[in-house]
Amino acid sequence: MLVPLTREKFDELLPSMATGEQYRHYWGKLSDFLRRLLISVVAGVGVFIARLVLGEAFDPLTFTAGTIAGLYWLWSPVWQANRRNRWARRNSYSGFWRGRVLDVFVTDEVVSTEETVNNRGELVIVEDRERYLNLELGDKTGFRTPIQTVLKRDHRLIRRGDIAEMLVLSNREDLSRINMISDVYIPDHKLWVGDYPYLRRDTFLEVRQKLLPGRSAYRRPRPVEEPMYDYDDDYSIGRQ
Incomplete structure (x- = not known):
């Protein structure tokens, strides 16, 4: 689902001045x-x-x-x-997009490296690693986009098949080519996912309510025992 928005609404959703x-x-x-x-x-x-x-x-x-x-x-x-x-905001057009989480997995990324010397005088490279949540989002039209963010405890709730909503930005009026996406809202769990909070989230929730009246039954039933993603024990969310 993709609904074009006016520039006025775009300006409300994505402010020019920094929010809190x-x-x-x-x-x-x-x-x-x-x-x-x-x-x-x-x-x-x-x-x-x-x-x-x-x-x-x-x-x-x-x-x-x-x-x-x-x-x-x-x-x-x-x-x-x-x-x-x-x-x-250099993009001229925007749209409200609704699709689903097609895949979800965790990766272990090197965020920085530091050279140091151990007790024997040997040069050692120390890697600072951080775990990231990776989502692949898509819809029935064939649109696909990845999103990556630092892993948080609440992310364990996310499942394949969850509804995902966001703002898509383009310089084409028909939104046929998407230049970037905003942070993502997962209404099944009332979670926001993204590396940066682009949106005024209260305004986004108001927009979605107006665009999706009476669609609370849109959620697809799924087995409770379905895992969040395939991962080794080393990637367990509870492990520090």
Whole structure:
């Protein structure tokens, strides 16, 4: 199912300015905050040195630059989210898409590597690995798209055959070529899946209710014992 949406509705669903969810996404972990704080400190020191070199005549300029640099740790997530939103909004057309989860599995990905030396003086490469949820979504028209995100405990509820809904973006009015997709809503479990919260989720839920009146029976029955996905014991969600 694919329903074209107006540009006005598209603008409501995908804002140009960062939302609270998007700000929290780019706020990141403690390590991300400390990295931004370090950049703020270094930049602040650089502005202070520049003020000493340039003299009092440039005080208004150095004060402004110092304020911006000193608060980098605070405004950087907003800037990153706004930039990502603008990139998505370059698409001219959008549509509400509803299909199903065709496949679901977990992969173990290397997110970073670090070189260190062990007790014997040997160079060792340490890999930082993280488990990711992978979904393949599709519909009866033959449209298929993958989505990947960091694995969370709630993801264990997702099954093959679950309904999936999202916003699809295109530069073609007939949506015949999809350039990108938003985060995905799984109504069977009231879960959101995606690497970035593009959508105003309350607005998206209002849109789906208007487009799908009386379709609560759309869910396909399935055996309760059906596993979430095929995985080895090493990929068990409960294992840390």
